[in-house]
Amino acid sequence: MADVTLTVNGRTITAPKGMxxxxxxxxxxxxxPAFCYYPGLSLQGACRMCLVEIEKMPKMQTACTxxxxxxxxxxxxxxxxxxxxxxxxxxxLANHPLDCPVCDAGGECxxxxxxxxxxxxxxxxxxxxxxxxxxxxxxxxxxxxxxxILCYRCVRVCGEGMDVWALGIQNRGxxxxxxxxxxxxxxxEECGMCIDICPVGALTSGAYRYKTRPWEMTHVxxxxxxxxxxxxxxxxxxxxxxxxxxxxxxxxxxxxxxxDFLCIKGRYAFDFAANPERVTTPLIKRAGxxxxxxxxxxxxxxxxxxxxxxxxxxxxxxxxxxxxxTTNEENYLLQKFARTVLGTNNIDHHRTADxxxxxxxxxxxxxxxxxxxxxxxxxxILLIGSDPTEEHPLLxxxxxxxxxxxxxxxxxxxxxxxxxxxxxxxxxxVAAGSEGWLAAYLxxxxxxxxxxxxxxxxxKLREALAAENNLVVAFGPEVRGEAIDALVAYGAAKGxxxxxxxxxxxxxxxxxxxxxxxLLPGYRxxxxxxxxxxxxxxxxxxxxxxxxxxxxxxxxxxxxxGAAFSKPFLVVQDLFLTETAxxxxxxxxxxxxxxxxxxxxxxxxxxxxxxxxxxxxxxxxDFEIIIRIAEKMGAEIEKLVPFRGYTFAxxxxxxxxQSGEADRNAVFTEARGLASRTSPLDPTITLDEISQLxxxxxxxxxxxxxxxxxxxxxxxxxxxxIASHPELIVPAGNSLFTSGTLGRYSATLNSVAENxxxxxxxxxAD
Amino acid sequence: xxxxxxxxxxxxxxxTHYPVKRSLLVPFLLYTQDEFGYVTDxxxxxxxxxxxxxxxxxxxxxxxxxxxxxxxxGRYNVQVCTNICCLLRGGExxxxxxxxxxxxxxxxxxxADGVFSVEEVECIGACSWAPAMQVNYDFHENLTPEKIDRxxxxxxxxxxxx
Numbered sequence: 001m002a003d004v005t006l007t008v009n010g011r012t013i014t015a016p017k018g019m020x021x022x023x024x025x026x027x028x029x030x031x032x033p034a035f036c037y038y039p040g041l042s043l044q045g046a047c048r049m050c051l052v053e054i055e056k057m058p059k060m061q062t063a064c065t066x067x068x069x070x071x072x073x074x075x076x077x078x079x080x081x082x083x084x085x086x087x088x089x090x091x092x093l094a095n096h097p098l099d100c101p102v103c104d105a106g107g108e109c110x111x112x113x114x115x116x117x118x119x120x121x122x123x124x125x126x127x128x129x130x131x132x133x134x135x136x137x138x139x140x141x142x143x144x145x146x147x148x149i150l151c152y153r154c155v156r157v158c159g160e161g162m163d164v165w166a167l168g169i170q171n172r173g174x175x176x177x178x179x180x181x182x183x184x185x186x187x188x189e190e191c192g193m194c195i196d197i198c199p200v201g202a203l204t205s206g207a208y209r210y211k212t213r214p215w216e217m218t219h220v221x222x223x224x225x226x227x228x229x230x231x232x233x234x235x236x237x238x239x240x241x242x243x244x245x246x247x248x249x250x251x252x253x254x255x256x257x258x259x260d261f262l263c264i265k266g267r268y269a270f271d272f273a274a275n276p277e278r279v280t281t282p283l284i285k286r287a288g289x290x291x292x293x294x295x296x297x298x299x300x301x302x303x304x305x306x307x308x309x310x311x312x313x314x315x316x317x318x319x320x321x322x323x324x325x326t327t328n329e330e331n332y333l334l335q336k337f338a339r340t341v342l343g344t345n346n347i348d349h350h351r352t353a354d355x356x357x358x359x360x361x362x363x364x365x366x367x368x369x370x371x372x373x374x375x376x377x378x379x380x381i382l383l384i385g386s387d388p389t390e391e392h393p394l395l396x397x398x399x400x401x402x403x404x405x406x407x408x409x410x411x412x413x414x415x416x417x418x419x420x421x422x423x424x425x426x427x428x429x430v431a432a433g434s435e436g437w438l439a440a441y442l443x444x445x446x447x448x449x450x451x452x453x454x455x456x457x458x459x460k461l462r463e464a465l466a467a468e469n470n471l472v473v474a475f476g477p478e479v480r481g482e483a484i485d486a487l488v489a490y491g492a493a494k495g496x497x498x499x500x501x502x503x504x505x506x507x508x509x510x511x512x513x514x515x516x517x518x519l520l521p522g523y524r525x526x527x528x529x530x531x532x533x534x535x536x537x538x539x540x541x542x543x544x545x546x547x548x549x550x551x552x553x554x555x556x557x558x559x560x561x562g563a564a565f566s567k568p569f570l571v572v573q574d575l576f577l578t579e580t581a582x583x584x585x586x587x588x589x590x591x592x593x594x595x596x597x598x599x600x601x602x603x604x605x606x607x608x609x610x611x612x613x614x615x616x617x618x619x620x621x622d623f624e625i626i627i628r629i630a631e632k633m634g635a636e637i638e639k640l641v642p643f644r645g646y647t648f649a650x651x652x653x654x655x656x657x658q659s660g661e662a663d664r665n666a667v668f669t670e671a672r673g674l675a676s677r678t679s680p681l682d683p684t685i686t687l688d689e690i691s692q693l694x695x696x697x698x699x700x701x702x703x704x705x706x707x708x709x710x711x712x713x714x715x716x717x718x719x720x721x722i723a724s725h726p727e728l729i730v731p732a733g734n735s736l737f738t739s740g741t742l743g744r745y746s747a748t749l750n751s752v753a754e755n756x757x758x759x760x761x762x763x764x765a766d
Numbered sequence: 767x768x769x770x771x772x773x774x775x776x777x778x779x780x781x782t783h784y785p786v787k788r789s790l791l792v793p794f795l796l797y798t799q800d801e802f803g804y805v806t807d808x809x810x811x812x813x814x815x816x817x818x819x820x821x822x823x824x825x826x827x828x829x830x831x832x833x834x835x836x837x838x839x840g841r842y843n844v845q846v847c848t849n850i851c852c853l854l855r856g857g858e859x860x861x862x863x864x865x866x867x868x869x870x871x872x873x874x875x876x877x878a879d880g881v882f883s884v885e886e887v888e889c890i891g892a893c894s895w896a897p898a899m900q901v902n903y904d905f906h907e908n909l910t911p912e913k914i915d916r917x918x919x920x921x922x923x924x925x926x927x928x
Contacts, residue, residue, distance in 0.1 A: 168823055
């Protein structure tokens with residue numbers, strides 16, 4: 001759009017036509033304070049903080065509701081404006097307690113900052129401040145009315161942003177309060193967006209409040225460990241007795257592709273790290289009982305047993321089960337170890353989406369995959385299967401934003417009436433299990449009868465989709481095998497981009513990194529396929545697989561025959577004694593995603609960096625555990641992780657007058673891949689190997705280091721030979737409040753889930 | 767929940783008055799209150815369903831308007847104005863008198879026999895005849911404590927006869 005030129009504080013600035021004055025100023029580095037204004041939400045004009053003087057306008061105007069106009073002359077820091085801000089603050093503080101030192105938001109409160117800046121700490125009011133007691137609305141949301149400044153941000157983000165509409169305003173004027181939808185309790189998705197968006201300490205998080213201060217924490221932005229969407233969550237970390245602990249997770253810094261969004265899991269479900277059931281010493285089973293062991297003992301035993309098994313039964317007697325939660329580097333290293341050191345292709349993971357078929361389909365049709373960010377800017381979205389509100393909260397957020405802010409058209413095809421149907425331009429309810437036929441129908445075949453839908457609805461959908469150009473197609477695990485080929489072929493012809501939805505944080509990474517018995521990293525078929533997960537377990541139960549190595553997975557939760565775990569020599573790397581781990585011969589306590597560095601690939605193929613946030617004494621990252629086992633087995637570590645054993649770094653710069661240079665030097669060398677490669681435990685060496693060898697993973701290290709998600713594409717060297725195994729896909733079926741086995745150890749998730757299974761009695765407001 | 771035939775007819779008619787359904791919320795809440803004596807939880811749920819807005823939103827609106835209530839009032843709701851004109855001519859005293867006579871301490875409180883409730887209200891548009899009060903939809907003007915006693919007696923009698 002054409003630019004408009006205006007004058008602000010005597011400076012000439014330009015901004016796109018139609019932009020709001022507050023945004024135009026921000027764009028040009030001029031700050032206008034505001035409480036109620038929030039980008040992406042509807043305009044409120046409630047707080048009056050953004051009043052500015054505009055020439056030829058009789059009164060001061062709110063910059064958050066005034067669009068810029070050519071030749072406008074604005075004053076944002078005149079005496080009158082500053083006085084207005086001060087008066088506004090004085091009114092906001094009329095009933096606001098002045099007890100910042102005890103308030104949970106002290107130190108990160110917008111009202112505190114503004115009061116400090118404009119100096120309205122002293123009040124002309126002599127009346128006693130009206131007080132109301134604090135309320136707890138849910139296990140994680142507390143509301144303290146006196147601190148509330150009625151900016152409506154929480155009301156709007158809950159309604160417009162989340163489409164939950166669980167918050168409202170009741171009463172009038174001074175007596176107004178934010179009210180939850182169940183009288184004195186909340187019945188909602190418990191995302192906690194209202195807490196993050198609250199500019200003051202009125203809404204606080206049950207998981208975090210009064211535990212620490214923002215300046216006492218180190219803030220580490222890392223990738224959420226739960227669903228496959230890949231939100232960045234910023235962990236607030238502080239020292240603890242056993243290392244360092246995460247006190248909260250939020251995204252106030254808006255540093256990820258999720259921008260200001262986080263769901264309940266990203267925000268609260270880090271607490272399993274400190275669950276008392278967590279095991280932090282290696283365990284060896286002796287006479288049917290676990291006995292604590294040292295790392296050396298445990299690793300030596302595992303290495304010896306693996307070697308023994310190899311000698312007795314050959315590589316086919318060992319099975320390896322990888323994880324959906326471990327990093328790309330760990331997955332890559334695990335399969336490399338299995339294939340080179342153990343010499344077996346018996347490696348698999350819990351598949352929640354048919355990425356193999358997707359890779360084949362995308363590669364043969366030269367179709368493109370869509371990033372999570374592209375969903376929010378798509379002109380049209382076709383969603384087949386899945387319930388993103390429950391299983392992919394960020395995707396649901398992106399879809400809602402596309403519809404709400406950019407008038408995108410959403411087409412939903414589902415066998416259930418999912419919540420996103422509210423945003424849908426067309427909602428087609430098909431018979432359960434028939435989702436896969438849709439592509440065939442869209443492509444022109446007569447599959448209407450199979451779908452169990454009236455012909456008119458289908459024709460209408462087909463015609464509407466035919467007219468769409470910038471289309472993103474997201475499909476759940478309902479679409480598998482050849483149905484994916486058909487869908488991709490249909491969409492590729494019209495330039496659509498695709499997202500294949502998988503359930504866990506690094507499900508896509510596990511698939512891309514070749515945790516398959518028949519596919520190498522990058523979906524390249526192997527000559528002699530190993531055993532897939534169910535066959536491996538069958539073989540373990542029958543005795544032909546004699547050693548089973550389970551890394552961060554819980555197959556016993558889905559596989560009934562206990563002999564599969566009791567019979568072989570079972571090694572489990574995990575955090576807890578899960579159904580599988582309880583039967584282990586050796587248990588190795590692992591670090592989880594927030595306790596290690598590496599990368600993860602989300603379900604869309606966006607590669608992001610995990611940064612180590614917390615630390616628990618005793619546990620080790622899976623990467624290190626694998627290396628240690630390899631070392632004890634006498635493997636050549638340099639071949640597994642090509643570390644060089646010498647350094648490029650100028651160590652002298654870390655001291656003395658130039659000490660500040662050391663960090664910059666480290667950033668530069670790290671970004672160029674020139675950092676020292678002195679340790680085989682450094683996963684960035686493996687990342688280098690991945691980006692050189694795995695098709696589609698040639699990413700920019702510089703950008704990745706800067707926090708920019710990197711696109712990976714499903715580029716194929718040869719698509720032929722990728723077999724479809726739709727029968728091996730077992731969707732996790734997680735809801736908003738569950739997250740596989742890990743979720744069971746999160747006290748917060750459990751408390752919220754319990755809260756929701758109870759019927760909450762509505763209390764009439766008066 | 768079921769509306770009376772009359773209320774149902776009114777609903778259907780009002781639907782045609784507004785471009786969007788939610789616009790009939792405020793007037794219809796008043797009619798609902800007339801029918802049931804107050805806006806019941808059931809009525810809120812029913813309107814939420816019919817107007818396709820959340821029950822929370824309806825409660826937000828109800829809590830904004832002082833003339834809407836979610837708890838039963840007396841058969842005769844005595845609304846004494848204490849806004850500026852009435853105030854200057856003794857509105858506060860009239861309210862205090864009504865409260866004392868009926869032994870109702872809190873605002874919107876109901877007498878033990880359920881016949882009366884007393885409410886302090888903002889301007890009822892009877893400024894020329896201040897102080898004034900409204901009992902249900904009837905206006906009583908130029909009040910004095912004696913006049914209030916007489917009026918209340920009349921209503922008491924009426925209630926006893928029914």
